[in-house]
Amino acid sequence: MSKRFYTIGMAGHIDHGKTTLTKALTNVDTDRLKEEKERSISIELGYAPLHLDDESQVSIIDVPGHEKFIRQMIAGVAGIDLVLLVVAADEGFMPQTVEHLDILRLLGIHKGLIVVTKMDQVEEDMIELIEADISDQVQGTFFEGSELIFVDSLSKKGIPELLEKIKEYLKDLPMRDAAGAFRLPIDQVFTVHGQGTVVRGTVYEGAVEEGDTLELLPSGKKVRARQLQVHHQPQKSGRAGQRVAINLGGISKHEVKRGDVLVSTQFYTTTTTVDIALDTVDSLEYPLKQRGYIKLHLGTAEVYGKIVFFDRNELTEDKNVLCQLRLDEPIVTKRGDRFILRRPSPVETIGGGVVIDPNGEKYKFGEATIDMLSRKKEGTPEEQLVDLLKKRKGMTKSEIEKEFSLGVGELEDLLKELLDNGTVVSFGNKLVLQSVYEEMLELVKEELLAYHKENPMREGKNKAELKNDLLFYGSDLAESVIESGVKEGLFRKNGQFISSADFQPSYPAQWAKRMQQVEDTIVKQGFEVELYEYIVERAGLPSHLHDELRHFYLRTGFAIELDDKHIVSTEAFQKAAIAVYEKTEDRFALQDAKAVLNLTRKYLVPFMERLDSMGYTKREGNERIWVKKPE
Structure with a gap:
């Protein structure tokens, strides 16, 4: 079975034991800076590999809990799949725990475990009171009704149970999309003697191979991925969900900063005007004025700008607002990306939400603009169906009818139109986006090229193994795409083995x-x-x-x-x-x-x-x- 890649984040108040818990789970101390060790607090993001089994590769991000380091916390949790909300048994919920919980909700993270640390520091009869208090605090959040796991990181009490629970949760989590265009928001930049510039980050989507030509945005500078590492181990490739370090050729450390994004060339652009759907926190301490100054946290980027409303001149308590951000610097984003908005002064989390159009324009104040943004948020039937097929990859007509809110006749007309104009292609009883089909073909090409490079004397890759590389799309669809590629002359089939059309077995150089x-x-x-x-x-x-x-x-x-x-x-x-x-x-x-x-x-x-x-x-x-x- 293909290896699955996940990132787990630690969140919670300062001194509630996130770093100690990370060490208990991974045997890695993520406080690496001298200042962190002297002050016994986390300042920068910490990373550690968590070995659960041979079928998964998991990274843990230990995010700082101190309110002064909230920006590092946002950068850390933006790319995680599962969160561990850490609450110390001897203190319970604290202000920073609440703010972290708000940020997790606003970033659309909905899978998590509550871990109560320092259990050896409280009496047994206090456990019930602690459970009741935490349960009250998480009412109305995605943690409501969650089981609490009590641990003591120093004595390792409860750690085996926590590991089993993490395995159980990850088993049901879908992996990030490794088939799309590569995107890696950078959160660390440094140099290695004799190697040059190295960047680290969590791969949001797509995959990268050693030797790939990439683009650094927003500068637009072309770079080469000379070497890759995952938790200090050399790798030939990195995929969505993995923590990856990339040694970049063709650029100096001074030309790269946290917040920059490495992408596959041509697939992404930059923008300074973004239409958004904003969800505010429960209670804003200060009203937010029209064109008020804001700080946007998106991925690992932090950019200042102004917020523009089209139906009000001040934001107070409304939960959902359609509006626009006009930024001082360009960012890399696309429809559906999650973000956090904060007020620079006085410092306060305003809310978060989703990007509904990364390339907004200037609009007039009034209901007409709100209606337009609302339609844009929901999307046209075609956009909604395209988004559904992007998410599900291949679907039958009956599956689409169940998940798509459109009359059968209208759906038939829409599908016919998309098939006629080539947006959608049919494989047996499955309907697939042409772009997804092309992505799969590209993935097969990349897998075969990598296999031929690694095994130049073999006639090709076993078809069953190749289908396993496309498991994310489903076995039937993978089979259809491989066979289609053979018919088109892109691949050659010899019995159970598939090779590139122009490949001939030969001695390794x-x-x-x-x-x-x-x-x-x-x-x-x-x-x-x-x-x-x-x-x-x-x-x-x-x-x-x-x-x-x-x-x-x-x-x-x-x-x-x-x-x-x-x-x-x-x-x-x-x-x-x-x-x-x-x-x-x-x-x-x-x-x-x-x-x-x-x-x-x-x-x-x-x-x-x-x-x-x-x-x-x-x-x-x-x-x-x-x-x-x-x-």
Whole structure:
């Protein structure tokens, strides 16, 4: 099964034990700065790998709890899949816990566990009171009704139970989209001696391969992903949901900052005017004036700007507001991205919400604009259906009818229009966006290129493994796309193996000379060939390549296996087979073949058995009958 990638965030008040809990779960101390250790508080984001099983790769982000470091906290939780809300047993809910909870809600995070730390510091009979207090505090949030897990990070009490609960929650979480265009908001920039500029971040969507050309936005500078690491381990690729460090070529550290975004070239643009649907916090302490100054937190970016209302001159208590942000600096975003708005002074979280149009324009004040923004938020039927298919990848008509609020006749007309103009394509009973189909084809191409690079002597990747790489889209759709690519001539199919259309198996460059030496020796020695292991060892090939090369020779037809210790060139075998055929009668014995070839039984017996297995001869007692002529 394909590996699944997730990011877990720690949230909660300062000194409630987030960093200690992270260490108890991962054995990694995420407070790495001297100032953090001296003050015993987290200032910057901390990251640690959490090993749960071989099927998943999980990163934990330890976000600062102090109110002065709230911007780091927002950058940290913006890319997480599951949150652990940490509450200390000896203090309970505190102001920062409440603000963190607001931010999580506004960012659209809806999966979490409540972890009560420092349980050894309270009496057993206090547990019930703590549970009741926390339950009251989370009323009306996505934590309402959540089970509380009590732990003590120092004694490790409750840690095994927490790990099991995390595994259980992640099992039901969908993975981030690894098939779309690559996007990585940068949260750390540094240099490594001898390597140059390195950036870190959580991959929001898509995938990146070592050697890819990327674009740094908003500067637009082209860079190359020279090397990749995931939690200090070199990797050839990084996918949505992973914490990735990328060594960038073609740029200095001074040209990159936190908040910049690495993207696949051409897929993303920058903007300074954004239409939004804003959801405010429960109670704003100060009203927000028309064109009031705000600070936008989106991904890892922090940008100042002004808020523009179209139906009011002041924001007080309304929960949902359609409005616009006009920013001082460009950002990278797209429809559906979540954000947080804060007031720079006096400092206060205003609210958060979703981007409904990343490329807003100047509109007139009034109801007409609000109606337009409302329609834009909901989307046209076509936009809604396209969004649904982007999310679900492949769907049947009946599945669309169940999830799409449009009359059957109207839906039929819309689907026909989308099929006719090429927006949607059909595979069997599945309907798929043309863009999704192209994304899948690109993913297959990338997987095959990577496989050929790693295994140049193999004829291709097993189709079942290739389908597993596309598991995110569903097995049936993956099958259809692969077969379609074969019909279009993009891929070549040989039995159960799929390869790029122009791929030909060959020796890996670094071992080509020695492998050619093996080939030349086998040809030169003819039928009386040495043990295969002697030949490859004398050529200096590493042991892990011995079987790989042997199978390569057999698959490509260069050699034929006499027995499990000898392979002979196909040319020498066929030459011997033709010679015996031409100089023996229709029925012949072992001695007759020996008279022709002058071989010892060591080679002659497996030769005769191979003639049988290849269908040239048929054995009857101590003799053989020619069935067909060797060619």
